[in-house]
Amino acid sequence: MLGKTVCRACDSTNMYCFLPMGDHPAANAFVRPENLDKPDVLFPLESHACLDCGLIQIPDPLPADFYVDYVYMPSATTTMPAHFAALAHQFREKLVTAPGQLVVDIGSNDGLLLAACLGEGMRVLGVDPSANISQFARDRGVEVFNEYFTAESAVRIRDQYGPARVIVCTNTFNHIDNLDDFMAGVATLLDPEGSFVLELPQALTCIELNEFDTVYHEHLSTFTAASLVALGRKFGFKLVELEELPIHGGSMRCTLSRVGEPSAAVTAYLEREKAAGLFTKEAYDRHVERVHAIRSELMSLLERLKGEGRRLAGYSAPAKGNTLLNYFRIGPDTLEWIADRNELKQGRYTPGMRIPVVSPDRIAADRPDFLLILAWNFRDEIVQQQSEFLAKGGKFIVPIPRVEIIGNEG
Known part of the structure; x- marks a missing residue:
């Protein structure tokens, strides 16, 4: 396939597979209840970088439909x-x-x-x-x-x-x-x-x-x-x-x-990309080391909290969250459910790990001790939305760019 050997942007063959993550389901293929007995359709998920233009790319596209x-x-x-x-x-x-x-x-x-x-x-x-x-x-x-x-x-x-x-x-x-x-x-x-x-x-x-x-x-x-x-x-x-x-x-x-x-901003940004080493294998190897450190720290934290009898759930069910859940192997034995405001996702299950997606109303009803924020890019919005959860002693865990606890402790 094109993406396996040739860069989608510049047609270079100078490609580097820096983070193979195994087989994953499509990240937005949330499972309907009537399909829970059917296996997920899996695709290889590998991060490749073009060392000539810096494009990070996935070789294998999803089906056209x-x-x-x-x-x-x-x-x-x-x-x-x-x-x-x-x-x-x-x-x-x-x-x-x-x-x-x-x-x-x-x-x-x-x-x-x-x-x-x-x-x-x-x-x-x-x-x-x-x-x-x-x-x-x-x-x-x-x-x-x-x-x-x-x-x-x-x-x-x-x-x-x-x-x-x-x-x-x-x-x-x-x-x-x-x-x-x-x-x-x-x-x-x-x-x-x-x-x-x-x-x-x-x-x-x-x-x-x-x-x-x-x-x-x-x-x-x-x-x-x-x-x-x-x-x-x-x-x-x-x-x-x-x-x-x-x-x-x-x-x-x-x-x-x-x-x-090109504006001065374009020229300056191109220089920043060079300075960051985006055209070298070493920059991607350092990135992978940090990702593995996050996985180790987050999994240790979740395991410790479960061992202490704390109740854990998730907040927001973005596609990116399913990359993290499936790569780290975080399932319903760890997170009881994931709350999301998108009604199209509510009542379905996350692809791969099969964690139920529920309305945010479940937070006040169940009162978990910790919520793992999967849409970490909206962390400030989520913390503001759920200020009552924090006020009642709940805490958030943010996994990226580093593992962090938001609440009265941590």
């Missing part, structure tokens, strides 16, 4: 609505310069970003293969092209709706196996002076802050700026802007365009 029944929605958090509202305003201020210009969101999900763009007076179109999630977008007044985005479908979108002034992907581009085909579609659909805006987990923080769980089968790639430069060059695009974001534990907002030159 996986996203038809999807359970992730950004509206389930309180952080993302404000984040997308600010992004929509930025589009209006800087990129969408005339009435009627089109903003296309690829991987539009429940329409949260495009609804904010509609509120700013922009013309919008969502592109998303998920039938169930796209209905939420339509309920917000967002028109959705309900297919995968490819070089072929881009032609049909352009013919029907015209060229896009802005194409945006927020945590979608990292799901794409064939980046060349996707970029060919962007080149077809984007106005000659338009902007391709990406929000992506960044390899720099992934490695430096031990965020190994941001790698799972849906997240086929974790990007460096250098990898985007190499990929864009093949299609006549330059990386012209880069902004670091705190969202998702450290992301970057990158703008590719056919016009303009």
